[in-house]
Amino acid sequence: MKPFVYSRATEAAAAVRQVSNERSAKFIAGGTNLLDLMKSGVELPDRLVDIARLPLAEITALPQGGVRIGAMARNSTAANHPLVRERYPVLTQAFLAGATGQIRNMASVGGNLMQRTRCPYFYDPAMRCNKREPGSGCSAVEGFNRIHAVLGASEQCIAVHPSDMCVALAALDAVVRVQGPEGEREIPFDDFHRLPGDTPQQDTNLRHGELITAVDLPALPFAKRSHYLKVRDRASYEFALVSVAAVLDVSGGRVRDARVALGGVAHKPWRAREAEKILTGARANEETYRKAAEAALSGARAYKHNTFKIELAKRAIVRALSTAGGSGA
Amino acid sequence: MNENERQTISVNLKINSVNHALQIEPRVSLLDALREFAGLTGTKKGCNQGACGACTVLVDGTRINSCFALAVQYEGRDITTIEGLAEDGELHALQSAFIEHDGFQCGYCTPGQICSAVGMFKEFQRGLPSAVSETMTGEIEFSDEEIKERMSGNLCRCGAYVGITEAIHEAFDAEVKR
Incomplete structure (x- = not known):
């Protein structure tokens, strides 16, 4: 690993200043993704500012019925918090679907938002990758692209976002709170991660030096009825081929409201708004769910090895909605 | 730089x-600090990239x-390795159970398996559900299925999983809150 200078931050403003002032400085929290990338020579920071001990780990109820999760809360702590388990079961399930017990104990919520793709060509500096080295080309487009995107990709990059947590946060309309050199701002979840376009090197709309301080979950009473379904090659400790976060408000056999987000299919957690439109007001049955699934994948485009993902995603959507909807009472 | x-x-x-006062570079992992600088080689280096769990240690329980951790980030924390599990010359109940149930063959993954299972059981006692739990809010049974899912971060190339699962039951079943 390339040498770097380390400093431990004791307050957020100082951490923001230290990273802002140096182009190749980075924050480190749990380190579970960053250190891996540094060992591989993909990330080469000159300075690491340790934010793990900043007092940003609290999980609290918000006045209007929502919940605030501090960015330094560990994935396992957030998963097990009563406010999260009771109000947003889909989020607890998403946390628990990701990584391993050890990694969930280390990884922070803020760091999970900053996870980089697990595209093997991104991870290997000997391969062409526009995300790692802009302009070098994409080895995945013509390569072994079984795990790659079917929605929202570009000629430059067909990588997918690896997080489970983020798929649930997309469905729940979370808001990311950040602190930068110019003050604080809030970023709606849909605007946090980016599609690759011509700038796949930028995963998010966070500016250099901006620190994630918390994630706010708005009140969503019907989120009690929600489900996270992850389909993967192994039963545990594997990234999603396809995943679905489904939140459904059903009464009298009809869908009153719905939130659907997909993982493993795009460069960012994919909010399936076309599916939500079809669901809202329709009968809560498998026929409706299938129509919604067709709509969600209507713009999908497969590459050589990942055609299967399109039908897999549709079936996963139907199953996740059926589970979340329960008996439809 | x-x-x-x-x-x-x-x-x-x-x-x-x-207490160990070490002079190290910031890039030294907790795993390397334990093995190469503190001389505690019980903790094993397997994949060095978070995939195998051989390096598992306990921090504040x-x-x-430890391969995914910079040593400097764990300053002042209470670190327990396999060398620290026995008390007064008496093996930890899980160590004895591993011997009893053949929870290993070559033994390379064993320190990580044991430290992981000790931490895993504490998580279970705190009520943390897992990906295979039927409920996110209710009681969870300490079943084989739960143990396997919760231990999926520890690989055993010899395939001693059956013995490992039995050893974990043997050591902890009596403590499971009903």
């Missing part, structure tokens, strides 16, 4: 209740992968 400007720092690690 060029090679001549390497930063060396003093890091105080509390390992198995003993919580299991983590």
Whole structure:
């Protein structure tokens, strides 16, 4: 690993200043993704500012019925918090679907938002990758692209976002709170991660030096009825081929409201708004769910090895909605 | 940063209740600090990338992968390795159960398996559900299925999983809150 200078931050403003002032400085929290990338020579920071001990780990109820999760809360702590388990079961399930017990104990919520793709060509500096080295080309487009995107990709990059947590946060309309050199701002979840376009090197709309301080979950009473379904090659400790976060408000056999987000299919957690439109007001049955699934994948485009993902995603959507909807009472 | 400007720092690690004052570079992992600088080779280096769990240790009672951790980040924390599990010359109940149930063949993954299972059981006692739990809010049974899912971060190339699962039951079943 390339040498770097380390400093431990004791307050957020100082951490923001230290990273802002140096182009190749980075924050480190749990380190579970960053250190891996540094060992591989993909990330080469000159300075690491340790934010793990900043007092940003609290999980609290918000006045209007929502919940605030501090960015330094560990994935396992957030998963097990009563406010999260009771109000947003889909989020607890998403946390628990990701990584391993050890990694969930280390990884922070803020760091999970900053996870980089697990595209093997991104991870290997000997391969062409526009995300790692802009302009070098994409080895995945013509390569072994079984795990790659079917929605929202570009000629430059067909990588997918690896997080489970983020798929649930997309469905729940979370808001990311950040602190930068110019003050604080809030970023709606849909605007946090980016599609690759011509700038796949930028995963998010966070500016250099901006620190994630918390994630706010708005009140969503019907989120009690929600489900996270992850389909993967192994039963545990594997990234999603396809995943679905489904939140459904059903009464009298009809869908009153719905939130659907997909993982493993795009460069960012994919909010399936076309599916939500079809669901809202329709009968809560498998026929409706299938129509919604067709709509969600209507713009999908497969590459050589990942055609299967399109039908897999549709079936996963139907199953996740059926589970979340329960008996439809 | 060029090679001549390497930063060396003093890091105080509390390992198995003993303080170790180390002079290390910030890039030294907790795993390498334990093995190469503190001389505690019980913790094993397998994949060095968080995939195998051989490096699992406990920090303030919580299991983590020491390969994914910078030693400097764990200054002042209570680190327990396999060398610290026995008390007064008496093996930890799980260590004895591993011997009893053949929870290993070559033994390389064993320190990580044991530290991981000790941390795993604490998580279970705190009520943390897992990906295979039927409920996110209710009681969970300490079943084989739960153990396998919760231990999926620890690989055993010899395939001693059946013995490992039995050993975990043997050591902890009596403590499961009903």
